[in-house]
Amino acid sequence: MSARKLDSAPIGIAPRAQCITLPTAAVQVRKNGIEFRNNDPIPAMTEMTVTLRGPNPARKVNFTGVVVACSGDRHAGYLISMLFTHVSRLSQARLLGYS
Numbered sequence: 123m124s125a126r127k128l129d130s131a132p133i134g135i136a137p138r139a140q141c142i143t144l145p146t147a148a149v150q151v152r153k154n155g156i157e158f159r160n161n162d163p164i165p166a167m168t169e170m171t172v173t174l175r176g177p178n179p180a181r182k183v184n185f186t187g188v189v190v191a192c193s194g195d196r197h198a199g200y201l202i203s204m205l206f207t208h209v210s211r212l213s214q215a216r217l218l219g220y221s
């Protein structure tokens with residue numbers, strides 16, 4: 123699968139209601155989810171809301187999903203894999219534009 127570069131991808135974590143902004147190099151958009159690197163682990167089965175923004179700031183897409191994997195350590199960082207759930211047809215079309 124391929125990934126398209128994004129300016130940044132703010133990710134809001136539901137349980138703690140935090141928002142983190144990830145650099146382009148840390149994000150891989152897939153057709154049914156997202157992978158990203160983070161300094162802190164996120165436990166599997168954590169529900170999250172993700173807002174993806176491309177080069178056009180007015181065009182952003184919101185997704186909900188669940189963390190399905192978190193691997194790594196505190197020295198090298200963590201690779202988080204998230205599967206999107208309840209994706210509308212319009213959002214799916216926009217997501218395919220990012221992947």
